[in-house]
Amino acid sequence: MPYTALPRTGRRALAAGATVAAALAIGGCGGGAAPAADTGTLTEIDYYEAAPQNTKLPEILAACGRETGVKIEHQQVPRTQFIPKLLQQASSRSLPDLALIDNPDLAQLAATGGLVRLSEAGLSTEGLFPSIVNAGQYQGQTYGIAPGVNGLALYYNKKLFGEAGLQPPKTWDGLTEAAGKLTKGKRYGIAFSAVGTEEGSFQFEPFFWTAGASLKQLDSPQAVQALTLWKDLVDSGSASKSVVTWTQADINDQFMAGNAAMMVNGPWQLPTLNQKKDLEFGIVPIPIPSPSAKPVTPLGGEVWTVGRSTPEREKKAVAVLKCLLSQDKSLEWSTAAGYIPSNRAAAGQLAARDPQLAPFAEEVATALARTAELGTDYPRVSEALFNAIQQCLAGGKSPQEALSAAQAAVK
Secondary structure: OOOOOEOOEOOOOOOOOOOHHHHHHOOOOOOOOOOOOOOOEEEEEEOOOOOOHHHHHHHHHHHHHHHHOOEEEEEEOOHHHHHHHHHHHHHOOOOOOEEEEEHHHHHHHHOOOOEOOHHHOOOOOOOEOHHHHHHOEEOOEEOOEOOEEEOOEEEEEHHHHHHHOOOOOOEHHHHHHHHHHHOEOOEEOOEOOOOOOHHHHHHHHHHHHHOOOEOOEOOOHHHHHHHHHHHHHHHOOOOOHHHHOOOHHHHHHHHHOOOEOEEEEOHHHHHHHHHOOOOOEEEEOOOEOOOOOOOOOEOEOEEEEEEOOOHHHHHHHHHHHHHHOOHHHHHHHHHHHOOEEOEHHHHHHHHHHOHHHHHHHHHHOOOEOOOOOOHHHHHHHHHHHHHHHHHHHOOOOOHHHHHHHHHHHHO
């Protein structure tokens, strides 16, 4: 998603060590005041640090506040402090009325009992992508809902593909072939982020899951197949050995500079890419192992949650949330943030209006929440996975050896 986060969940590294137990242990050490008694004012918290999120979100919150008859106090907390602060507040039942959190963090926050079960609070999920609804669930109950999501697709340089007489790859074989043919001099055929953080897991998961692998068995044949693909790209020189240190921002820089003909990245890069007028690029879904497979990408992005307080405050917070999830507000938010709306109709509108986002919208229906298989165990397994990627691409281990060591570490 999601710690300096994954790019809007997706982009940055997942926080380690922020557990429910730790939160309960420090619960008495200044967890923050309980929500104000004034039910005409609701509190909201998020971790956005950069435009357009930290400028657009307050506008949309204010608009939904006006529609529902409340004032919303907006608070932004640095990402590294965000989840520890919320876990501490949850232990003392002093969570804000509304919180926008990275979707992989939902399970550990819901486990505290400090969140309202939205599925029991009259909040309908009709019209939303089922995959997105699942991303906000914990133990079968809905505790969070995303206004929009992001994911990963394959960017390609149209000019270089044209010169080489190539079409955008649809399969792994096509990807390998194109990457090899487009590698020339200082230019690599493809760039991806294999950095030793959640960002590395996030980038690898589309290949891992599309191959049919499961986070419950990191060393399955399907998982080995996916990591072998990455290793072969690096060993052949089609991808730089520096992918183990490149973040998603770094690979975007490489692509923009013409040092990579393809890259795996998300829609949040579009504003920067579109500013480079001489760069002609296209976007297609992540290539798949065989023509019969479907891409399974990880859902990036945040989910709205409602903190437990009083019935009246919870009711008003849910009313605001209904507004935030409406078709028009979902479309407005996603357009500003570079996301795909959770609302199917709004997603269709956005994809029709902006062809660059169509591949990302296409992948949402089969996307998977990172915590779907493991719940609160996801951060621990993700760490083992990105360590295995590092050990394979930079540490000299074979895909099988690296993934077997990862599986042994999480048993």
